[in-house]
Amino acid sequence: MIFSNSSRFSDNSHNFSISFAISLIIAISKPCKPVTSISKGSLKFAHIFLNGSKFAQDYQKNQLGLLRAFARFSADHPDHRLVLVGPVTAAAYYEGIAAEAKREGLADKVRIIEGLHPADPMLPSAYKAAEMFALTSLHEPFGIVVLEAWAAGVPVLASRLGGIVDFATDGQTARLVDPENEQALVEGLKELADKIGRAHV
Numbered sequence: 001m002i003f004s005n006s007s008r009f010s011d012n013s014h015n016f017s018i019s020f021a022i023s024l025i026i027a028i029s030k031p032c033k034p035v036t037s038i039s040k041g042s043l044k045f046a047h048i049f050l051n052g053s054k055f056a057q058d059y060q061k062n063q064l065g066l067l068r069a070f071a072r073f074s075a076d077h078p079d080h081r082l083v084l085v086g087p088v089t090a091a092a093y094y095e096g097i098a099a100e101a102k103r104e105g106l107a108d109k110v111r112i113i114e115g116l117h118p119a120d121p122m123l124p125s126a127y128k129a130a131e132m133f134a135l136t137s138l139h140e141p142f143g144i145v146v147l148e149a150w151a152a153g154v155p156v157l158a159s160r161l162g163g164i165v166d167f168a169t170d171g172q173t174a175r176l177v178d179p180e181n182e183q184a185l186v187e188g189l190k191e192l193a194d195k196i197g198r199a200h201v
Helices: 013-028 063-072 091-103 122-128 143-149 182-200
Strands: 048-052 081-086 110-114 130-136 158-161 175-177
Touching: 048 091, 048 122, 063 081, 063 091, 063 110, 063 182, 091 110, 122 143, 130 182, 143 158, 175 182
Parallel strands: 048 081, 048 130, 081 110, 130 158, 158 175
Antiparallel strands: none
């Protein structure tokens, strides 16, 4: 995940870190006291998909495609949640994603959190709280966020393109899919989720 704060948070990264933690936990569990860290142990619920990318001007990060795939995936996996994190550089795209989540009836399953600075101490906790990391970009020169997810021990679903294919092997180190194929995204989500579920049995 390459994160940077949106301008409204840039003057107070510490307070934003706390608000990020609170927002994430509210999104996936019952109301609780404010916390200053994120961990699986602090969550009353086990299944979190994390996506961290800017809501870019050219929409290349494809959060909308991931959201639509997640809507179909969620029909058979109702206990999973999707957390989208990133600075907003295209307000219309951001608003479209929020509106789509509402139309799909996912208001209680999808959380959009604006920004997270690369040096923020919450970043490692955000990765570790996730059960899976999804990067569904339509264009990705390198994909360093995949390496960051691996470093946190989080399984990855990523686009089969750009620099990602130079260091990730489908079915071995990551699940690689065509980001423009919604069915492939749905199947990739199901495959990883079911694999993780079997490992926890």
